[in-house]
Amino acid sequence: MSVPVTVLSGELGAGKTTLLSGLLESGERDIAVLVNDVGAVNVDADLVEARTDLETGEEVVALENGCICCSLGNELSQAVIQLWKEHEFDHLVVEASGVSEPEPIARQFVRGPAGGPYDLEAVVTVVDARRFYDRFADADADGPEIQGADDSGTRPLADLVLEQVEFCDLLVVNKYDLVDDDERERVVALLETLQPRAEIVTTEYGALEPDELLGVERFDLEEAAESAGWKQVIEAEEHEHDGHDHDHGDHHDHTDSDHDHDHDHDHDHDHHDHVHPPERYGIAVDTYHRRRPFHPERLEAFLSDLPDGLVRAKGLCWIAGREKQAITMSYAGDETALEVTGRWIASFSEERQELYRQGQPDLPWDDEWGDRETRLALIGRNIDLEALAARLDECLLTDAEMDEDWPAYENRAPTGMGESAVVSSER
Numbered sequence: 535m536s537v538p539v540t541v542l543s544g545e546l547g548a549g550k551t552t553l554l555s556g557l558l559e560s561g562e563r564d565i566a567v568l569v570n571d572v573g574a575v576n577v578d579a580d581l582v583e584a585r586t587d588l589e590t591g592e593e594v595v596a597l598e599n600g601c602i603c604c605s606l607g608n609e610l611s612q613a614v615i616q617l618w619k620e621h622e623f624d625h626l627v628v629e630a631s632g633v634s635e636p637e638p639i640a641r642q643f644v645r646g647p648a649g650g651p652y653d654l655e656a657v658v659t660v661v662d663a664r665r666f667y668d669r670f671a672d673a674d675a676d677g678p679e680i681q682g683a684d685d686s687g688t689r690p691l692a693d694l695v696l697e698q699v700e701f702c703d704l705l706v707v708n709k710y711d712l713v714d715d716d717e718r719e720r721v722v723a724l725l726e727t728l729q730p731r732a733e734i735v736t737t738e739y740g741a742l743e744p745d746e747l748l749g750v751e752r753f754d755l756e757e758a759a760e761s762a763g764w765k766q767v768i769e770a771e772e773h774e775h776d777g778h779d780h781d782h783g784d785h786h787d788h789t790d791s792d793h794d795h796d797h798d799h800d801h802d803h804d805h806h807d808h809v810h811p812p813e814r815y816g817i818a819v820d821t822y823h824r825r826r827p828f829h830p831e832r833l834e835a836f837l838s839d840l841p842d843g844l845v846r847a848k849g850l851c852w853i854a855g856r857e858k859q860a861i862t863m864s865y866a867g868d869e870t871a872l873e874v875t876g877r878w879i880a881s882f883s884e885e886r887q888e889l890y891r892q893g894q895p896d897l898p899w900d901d902e903w904g905d906r907e908t909r910l911a912l913i914g915r916n917i918d919l920e921a922l923a924a925r926l927d928e929c930l931l932t933d934a935e936m937d938e939d940w941p942a943y944e945n946r947a948p949t950g951m952g953e954s955a956v957v958s959s960e961r
């Protein structure tokens with residue numbers, strides 16, 4: 535019998551340790567805990583260890599000086615396998631550091647060696663309701679500054695906060711005591727938009743019945759990977775244009791491709807008449823789809839002067855001068871990360887293009903530009919997304935610019951696979 539695992543994620547201070555301590559104190563199950571923190575002193579582990587060793591004797595293992603989602607991937611597998619060999623317990627909880635992406639951690643338990651003795655049951659993300667409201671849901675005020683980056687030094691923290699929300703099975707909206715009724719509803723409505731699949735529970739001081747958290751079989755890697763609200767928005771738009779449902783395969787080489795393409799018979803512009811869920815609390819959702827590249831300088835100027843009310847924008851974009859690179863644009867907080875996540879198929883040799891396209895007969899293809907395009911999901915509150923799309927249109931190359939020498943443009947967009955650049959918006 536494999537041991538069920540729960541991955542606990544959430545930003546620093548959201549209440550993960552509080553929740554975990556409550557869980558351990560309940561003493562209902564023998565729970566092993568693996569804590570990962572970035573930094574030499576592992577405060578959380580000390581805290582949990584102090585409580586557990588004395589009271590219930592559960593095992594706590596701490597991984598330090600790194601982040602399990604990247605450098606410590608191997609170490610994570612080794613640590614949990616060793617834990618499993620040496621101790622008996624009913625359940626493993628992995629508390630991810632506040633700067634970890636949950637997806638690579640989850641993958642360790644599905645595809646990695648830890649998938650043998652363990653069975654990933656759920657990914658749980660704890661959200662600080664107060665901070666989430668101030669940062670993302672407050673229509674009037676600017677949210678508190680979110681500074682910092684993860685240990686790669688490039689990833690905006692707000693992007694990670696939303697990614698943790700977007701990749702999970704259960705959202706624990708904690709610190710509910712710090713938001714009023716109206717704020718509560720707005721936080722929940724926005725979370726439902728950003729993550730339509732996860733169950734949402736609300737708590738104060740992480741007070742949850744162990745059964746609400748553990749013992750619920752929710753995790754499915756494929757579903758979790760597709761569950762983000764922004765991906766659903768893009769999928770829905772593709773299917774509307776398509777008229778039928780089908781599964782697109784990955785079609786960018788080397789990508790973790792979330793990005794599926796589809797036909798748009800109007801080559802440059804996409805006129806949509808989507809049916810979106812009724813707008814609640816001013817939350818608006820739309821897609822932006824164009825088959826013409828952005829001018830890198832105008833795009834950067836736009837990204838450094840974004841309107842209030844944009845909560846999330848994410849998807850693939852085509853930037854003039856980067857004809858090989860399929861670049862993922864990811865906006866959250868006040869920052870937009872541009873990251874090379876693959877290559878346009880049209881940038882490969884004829885033979886390889888043929889090969890890829892045979893594998894994906896549905897892939898829309900422009901005679902001149904192949905699969906290059908921009909397809910973004912836009913999620914905002916109290917915002918005119920059509921006006922935003924019009925501003926994005928102004929960043930596209932004009933007809934005259936289509937004939938210019940694109941590599942001559944000033945261009946901060948990254949070039950190498952996995953490289954990224956961040957543009958901050960001054961608001």
Ligand SMILES: Nc1nc2c(ncn2[C@@H]2O[C@H](COP(=O)(O)OP(=O)(O)OP(=O)(O)O)[C@@H](O)[C@H]2O)c(=O)[nH]1
Pocket residue numbers: 544545546547548549550551552553578631632708709710711712737738739740
């Ligand atoms: N008002 C209020 N405070 C809370 C609540 N839950 C946790 N806190 C407090 O918030 C602070 C952070 O909680 P932790 O449990 O340490 O948060 P964490 O997510 O483990 O933080 P890191 O370990 O830094 O990632 C502590 O001072 C808690 O007492 C809550 O529901 N309401």
